[in-house]
Amino acid sequence: MRIKRGGPVVAGLALSLGAVAACGTGGGSGDAAQPPTAGATSPAGAEQQRSAPSEASPLDGKVIVIDPGHNGGNADAPAEINKQVKIGNGSKACDTTGTSTDDGYTEHAFNWDVSKRLEKALEAEGAEVTLTRDNDEGVGPCITERAAIANELKADASLSVHADGTSASGHGFHIIAPKAIERNAEMAPASRELGTALRDAYKDGTGIPYSNYLGKQGMDFRDDLGGLNMSTVPKVFLEAGNMRNPGDAAKMTDAKFRERIATSLAQGFETYFS
Template identity: 65%
Template sequence: MRIQRGGPAVAGLALCLGALVACGGGSSGGKASPAGDTAAPPTAGATTGTSAGGPLASKRSGGHPLAGKVVVIDPGHNGGNASHPREIAKQVYVGNGTKECDTTGTDTVSGYSEHAFTWDVSNRLAKILRSQGAKVTLTRKNDTGVGPCVNQRAAVGNDLHADAAISIHGDGAAASGHGFHIIEPLAVGKNAKIVAPSAKLGTALRDAYHSGTGISYSTYLGTKAIDKRSDLGGLNMSTVPKVFIECGNMRNKGDAAKMTSASFRQRMAESLAKGFDDYLG
């Protein structure tokens, strides 16, 4: 999420947040996913429920602990961002200043893009949560569009009065660093009331993700995989409990091997679903 590839007018962190259409994990524009990583994500509409398989769903088949809970999932970046640099470079208000509407994201050395990664994991997670009775909305409808802007991504959760929201990313740090981390909001104004519940959500997701995937805490950022920031519009503009997760460092060979594996992305989604169950159930 840190490295921006494509879109010369856009620079800085590749974190994208927010809104009505969604920001999806993105990076190198037209780069294709590596061979062997073509397992398609679920194609159900953003608000259409589908049943989920997998170990987590099987274990919970006897009940629906998340019934009626509203969850918003924000797949970082979007597939069309790189070809629309002017649109995503537009400045938007993020609570304590302005930032780019969106960014392109990062990718693995082999060319698997962050926007494709976040779209896949987000759909897998949505499928599991819906099977448990949750009402799930994604902030973008596909992986071929542009944006939405980070403030719009936050507005999706706000408008739905979500019980919890998450923005899913893959980091683009130096290749020597590895592991995952959660980003929690610092108070910048309108988000002050959600700082404490967001910290609880972050801890629940961190513990479940670490336990379920075996991925280590980040070796290069955060304290025990928790980082707190005040520069992300998706968190600054949120009025519902929300965190970001950098699921791994896409520039690190070991993390990339996991993130380009369809079966491991399913494992990531199941682990995150367990975190939501722990927080909301």
């Protein structure tokens, strides 16, 4: 799996101090003021240098893994995605096909689009971002492999991007954070902090309300997801909305709104690392 390196954002304030000749004042002397000595800094320039803020991003150099849920070829490979894998406290299918809107916009396509937009936003702030799959046409990888990618990179944080598919009356988003099992117990507290930061930024940035059918205050805690159980780095899932709800679906099928989703999530990562 490739690792895409984002260039750190280094911002500074360049000061150009040249010699400035002042016009002569009254008295008719016509003498110009002498230019400052080479290398000297005027009092105003010195003050500007002292007060220039550092603009280094909290994301600079952070290793972040984004996991776009499912994949475009999963539906054509039932034998592969249905094979059982160990998830730390039992077994589960390697992967699933995901859901879609009533109009046929697939969850795997939504997940991929948001993840690519988020990758770009994070890299612009200096993060080193890896996606768990290279395109939206393949199969898998298995949920355990997705977790392993972040573990092997010793990622500072990881997010699995999803959308839900339940009764049309259900609407809103929620974050899924891990219940601690033996394998992930060490990272569970940090995962909850990550989940809280992403939840708050997502709600503020998108205006989508908390889920009215799962979780409490936009947070749900589970120990049956291999992607969380097998993670040894801080990780959460986003269920960005219910694709079967007309209102949620209208937002998720809008490219401009997906950009808004990505921007909001990037802000959540920035808050977490701050």
